[in-house]
Amino acid sequence: MTATRIAMIGAGMIGRRHMQVLLGDPAYAVAAIADPTPAAEAFAKEKNIPWFADYQRMLDEAKPQGAIVATPNQHHVTAGLACIARRIPVLVEKPIADSVRAAVELVEAGKRADVPILVGHHRRHNxxxxxxxxxxxxxxxxxxxxxxxxxxxxxxxxxxxxxxxxxxxxxxxxxxxxxxxxxxxxxxxxxxxxxxxxxxxxxxxxxxxxxxxxxxxxxxxxxxxxxxxxxxxxxxxxxxxxxxxxxxxxxxxxxxxxxxxxxxxxxxxxxxxxxxxxxxxxxxxxxxxxxxxADAYIEQMANFAQVIAGAAKPVVSGEDGARTLAxxxxxxxxxxxxxxxxxxxxxxxx
Ligand SMILES: NC(=O)c1ccc[n+]([C@@H]2O[C@H](COP(=O)([O-])OP(=O)(O)OC[C@H]3O[C@@H](n4cnc5c(N)ncnc54)[C@H](O)[C@@H]3O)[C@@H](O)[C@H]2O)c1
CATH class of the missing domain: 3.30.360.10 (Dihydrodipicolinate Reductase; domain 2)
Incomplete structure (x- = not known):
């Protein structure tokens, strides 16, 4: 079985939690980490994971099968759109956006490009x-x-x-x-x-x-x-x-x-x-x-891997995330x- 290669955009508190799941299961590999902080760089070095300060460069060079956006709320849509533009399925942390208008923009972009979005309302997987x-x-x-x-x-x-x-x-x-x-x-x-x-x-x-x-x-x-x-x-x-x-x-x-x-x-x-x-x-x-x-974050990642493989729909779609945000x-x-x-x-x- 080849591991599903998932990249992290933002390696702070919740980004580390996702990586704990990814690193704890051979079904996954952390393709790369993009986060400009020295702490993120040190973490990547310690775990032997390619590190980038710039997430756009990371997406282009590491070419992950899926990406997780775990940056501050205000940055979710910018990073989500960058993934969609490269046809990379994306798990966007909640809230999907910091405004309803931006959430709708992201959802529409996903639909137009036919790229799935899973929103990180992990409790739905509990x-x-x-x-x-x-x-x-x-x-x-x-x-x-x-x-x-x-x-x-x-x-x-x-x-x-x-x-x-x-x-x-x-x-x-x-x-x-x-x-x-x-x-x-x-x-x-x-x-x-x-x-x-x-x-x-x-x-x-x-x-x-x-x-x-x-x-x-x-x-x-x-x-x-x-x-x-x-x-x-x-x-x-x-x-x-x-x-x-x-x-x-x-x-x-x-x-x-x-x-x-x-x-x-x-x-x-x-x-x-x-x-x-x-x-x-x-x-x-x-x-x-x-x-x-069961661990909701593990269940959520299993859903994301299936979404990446085209074998399942996101348990929490972009539309759902936008409606919850509204x-x-x-x-x-x-x-x-x-x-x-x-x-x-x-x-x-x-
Ligand atoms: N689902 C959950 O259980 C859960 C729990 C906590 C936080 N969250 C969500 O996750 C997001 C992050 O929260 P946090 O508490 O981990 O924040 P945090 O501040 O600990 O981490 C955010 C990270 O993003 C990085 N970052 C900022 N701009 C970036 C950029 N342009 N490119 C790459 N990296 C960048 C920062 O350097 C930082 O390391 C928030 O949207 C929050 O709502 C979800």
Whole structure:
């Protein structure tokens, strides 16, 4: 079996995580790394991987079969377009772009050139999220009616020493909340409107350190999402799912999806319901939806390799990434204007 040769554009925090997957499986090879920093150059040297300061040169010389774009948000579309121009399938980290207009531009370019784009919403590859979506979409909670979602965590001061993270587009809504929006879309279907508030009172940076959104789904279900990266809590996907061993495991739910026949906590996958004929004061029956854990980043890379081989479609397409981006940016847009934002209209105007 010949290894699938995948190049890295951007070898920072998440770029290293992808390379851990690539270097840990002989089915893959890191074709080259493009990242101008001395740290990236040293990493490439240590691992004996060709290194380039300039990613365009790298794409032309290393000729990878696929490329991963793990640069700052503001650079995803430029690098993605460079891959598409060379007909190289691309895994673009989330968010697909830093504006809806730029996301649509990238998606259209991919379609015109018939080059697939996979967007790095890795949680969609996590068996926990797959089981949650199957349970809900299979009618396990009846008609989804009200949804509560949270991403509440604490980032250390040095996280914000990186300049781009303090600039618009680098804040917690677009970095973290976007994953939760994507999970909500996966479980509960399309989001058609958002009304939100945001605040930056803790750090005082240009980017928000908290946001709260009311969400309307196309199905008619309603939801709320609370986001902050400046609070000490166990209520985030990471602390509940064990997806990333860096975080302690507290097993609390970050999503509560409730419906006419029952409810589901995620990531615990505790499924609750009343038996027919029971009253609201009766104890609920509960079970835990069975799931076999797997590493979401490994699963994501397996999908990417299949996409490169032409054997599968991206689990998260460019269109999906753009729609998730629009629903996420609608939070900042609504917070800035004080008005509700309709997602279809927002997609059209970019
Ligand atoms: N899916 C996930 O779980 C996940 C987790 C963290 C970050 N992300 C996303 O990944 C992206 C990167 O985040 P990070 O935390 O790794 O950032 P980071 O700052 O740690 O790394 C970014 C890297 O890109 C490099 N870079 C910048 N401009 C470049 C260019 N023109 N060419 C090549 N390299 C360039 C920088 O030198 C840096 O090493 C962001 O878009 C973020 O939203 C995704």
């Amino acid at each position: 068996p926990i999220m797959r089981a949650a979506a199957e349970t809900i979409r299979g009618g396990g909670v009846g008609r989804v009616t009200a949804v509560v979602a949270m991403w509440l965590s604490h980032k250390p001061d040095d996280y914000y020493k990186v300049d781009w993270r303090r600039q618009p587009g680098g804040g917690t809504v677009l970095i973290n909340g976007i994953h939760d929006i994507d999970c909500l879309r996966m479980m509960c279907g399309e989001i058609d409107g958002v009304q939100a508030f945001a605040a930056n009172g803790v750090r005082g940076f240009a980017v928000e350190d908290a946001a709260a959104a009311a969400i309307r789904f196309a199905s008619g279900a309603l939801g709320t999402l609370a986001i902050s990266d400046a609070v000490s809590t166990p209520w985030s996907w990471e602390w509940g799912s064990q997806e990333n061993p860096f975080y302690p495991h507290e097993g609390r739910d970050s999503y509560m999806v409730t419906g006419t026949k029952g409810s589901l906590g995620v990531p615990s996958l505790e499924h609750w319901w009343h038996e027919p004929g029971q009253h609201w004061g009766d104890a609920l029956t509960r079970r835990r939806v069975p799931v076999k854990p 629903a996420t940016m609608a939070i900042t847009e609504s917070a800035a204007t004080g008005r509700p934002v309709a997602i279809d209209e927002f997609m059209r105007r970019g």
